[in-house]
Amino acid sequence: xxxxxxxxxxxxxxFDAGKKVKPFDxxxxxxxAKPFSSGTKDGDRAQxxxxxxxxxxxxxxxxxxxxxxxxxxxxGMDTSGKDGxxxxxxxxxxxxxxxxxxxxxxxxxxxxxxxxxxxxxxxxMAGELAIFNRSHYEDVLVPRVLGTIDKDECxxxxxxxxxxxxxxxxxxxxxxxxxxxxxxxxxxxxxxxxIDDPTKHWKFDVSDLEARKQWxxxxxxxxxxxAATSTDYAPWFVIPADSKTHRNVMVAELxxxxxxxxxxxxxxxxxxxxxxxxE
Numbered sequence: 001x002x003x004x005x006x007x008x009x010x011x012x013x014x015f016d017a018g019k020k021v022k023p024f025d026x027x028x029x030x031x032x033a034k035p036f037s038s039g040t041k042d043g044d045r046a047q048x049x050x051x052x053x054x055x056x057x058x059x060x061x062x063x064x065x066x067x068x069x070x071x072x073x074x075x076g077m078d079t080s081g082k083d084g085x086x087x088x089x090x091x092x093x094x095x096x097x098x099x100x101x102x103x104x105x106x107x108x109x110x111x112x113x114x115x116x117x118x119x120x121x122x123x124x125m126a127g128e129l130a131i132f133n134r135s136h137y138e139d140v141l142v143p144r145v146l147g148t149i150d151k152d153e154c155x156x157x158x159x160x161x162x163x164x165x166x167x168x169x170x171x172x173x174x175x176x177x178x179x180x181x182x183x184x185x186x187x188x189x190x191x192x193x194x195i196d197d198p199t200k201h202w203k204f205d206v207s208d209l210e211a212r213k214q215w216x217x218x219x220x221x222x223x224x225x226x227a228a229t230s231t232d233y234a235p236w237f238v239i240p241a242d243s244k245t246h247r248n249v250m251v252a253e254l255x256x257x258x259x260x261x262x263x264x265x266x267x268x269x270x271x272x273x274x275x276x277x278x279e
Contacts, residue, residue, distance in 0.1 A: 006035060007254060010237050012230035015162065024227035026219055026238070031183045033240040036250040044245035051252040052092030058256070059129055061264035063097030066127035068262055069173040072255060073132045076180030077218060078208045079190035080241050082133045085180065088248040089255070090131075097127055103134040115139040115157065116164050123168055136161060140225055145217045158228040169233035176258050177234060178251055179226060180241040184215055 012024055038047050062068060074082045086100055101122045110118040116136055124130035140157040143149040149157070165175055182190075191212070194204040211218065230236035237254055241247040 007237070007257065009035075010239065010250075012226045012236040012238065014230055014232055014235070015228055022227060024223045026181065026223045026226075029181055029238045029240060031181045031186065031240050032242040034243055034246040035240070036253055037243065037246040038249075041245045044243075044249050048088060048245070048249050048252055049092060051249070051256050052089070054256055055090075055252065055259070056093045058259040058262075058264055059093050059097055061266055062129060062259070062262075063127045064266050065264060067172065068264070069124040069126060069168075070129040070255075070259065070262075071124050071132065071168065071173050071175045072129070072251075073135045073137070073175070073177040074180065074251075075135060075137050075178070075222075076241065077182060077187060077215075078211060079187050079194075080180035080182045081244055081247055082180060084244060085178075085248055085251055086131055086133060088244075089252045098129050098131070099124070100131045100133060103132065103136075103138055106139075116160060120164070124173060126172065136164070137225055137229075141218065141221045144221045145214055154224075155228075158225065161229050162231060162234075165229070165231065165234040174258060174262060175234040176255060177230075177236045178239050178254065179222065179236060180247060181238050182241045184212075186242045187212065187215075 010029065013022065038044050062070065074085055076082060090098060103119075106115075106118065116139075119136040122130065122132070140149075140154060140161065144154050169175060191204070191208060194200040226236045226238070239247055239250050239254075
C-alpha cells in the first residue's frame with residue numbers, strides 16, 4: 001500500500017490567480033503506473049472490497065447527517081473506464097444517498113442556456129454523494145478541440161468553472177476530481193474489443209474513431225483544463241488507468257481519505273427516544 005502522502009504526487013498543482021497558469025504535462029504521469037496496486041488483480045479486488053466497506057459506513061454517516069455533500073467528478077478519454085469505475089468502487093456501498101449523473105451532449109433546451117445551467121441542477125443535495133460521469137468539463141474540452149470556441153471564451157469558461165466550484169465548496173460540498181489517464185495503445189485495444197464483441201457494440205460509436213484521430217488535441221486540451229481548474233477547494237488528481245483494477249483502487253482510496261477527513265458522524269441520539277420501549 002502506498003503511503004498517504006503519495007496521493008499528492010498525482011495531484012495537479014493548484015491554480016494561482018495571481019500568476020500565469022503553468023502548463024501541466026500529462027506525459028509526466030505514466031498511465032501504466034500502479035502505485036496503489038497490491039501487485040495482483042485478485043489482491044487489488046480484495047483491497048477494493050475492504051475500502052468499499054469503509055466507504056459504505058462513511059456514506060451512511062453522510063446521508064444520516066444530511067449536512068455535507070460530496071461530488072466525485074470522473075473525466076477521461078473514451079474507454080478510460082468511467083462506467084467501470086462507478087460499478088467497481090461503489091459495489092459495496094448502499095445506493096441510498098448515492099446518485100450517478102451521466103452527462104451527454106447538451107439537449108436543444110440545455111444548449112439554449114449558459115453551459116453550467118444543466119450542471120448546477122445536478123449538484124449533490126445535503127447528505128448526498130453525487131458522481132458525475134463526464135461533467136461540465138465537456139463544455140470546455142470538446143468545443144475547444146472542435147474549434148467552436150476561441151481562446152478567450154475558453155479562458156472565460158475556466159474562470160466560470162472555478163467560480164462555480166467555489167460556490168459549491170462554500171456551501172458544503174467536498175469536491176474530488178479524477179482524470180482517468182490511459183495510453184493511446186490501451187484505448188486502441190479497448191475500442192477494438194468493443195468492435196469485436198457483439199455484446200459491447202452498444203458502447204461503441206463511430207464518432208469515437210473521429211475523436212481518436214484528435215488524440216493529441218484532446219490531451220493538450222485536458223492538460224490545459226486541469227492546470228486552469230485545479231484548486232485547493234476542487235483539486236484534480238491524475239489516475240493511472242491502463243490497469244482497471246489499479247484505477248479502481250486508487251479512486252476508492254482517494255475518496256476514502258477525502259471522506260475520512262470530513263469528520264462524518266451519525267446524528268446525536270434523540271432525547272425523546274431515551275427509555276422508549278416498543279410494545
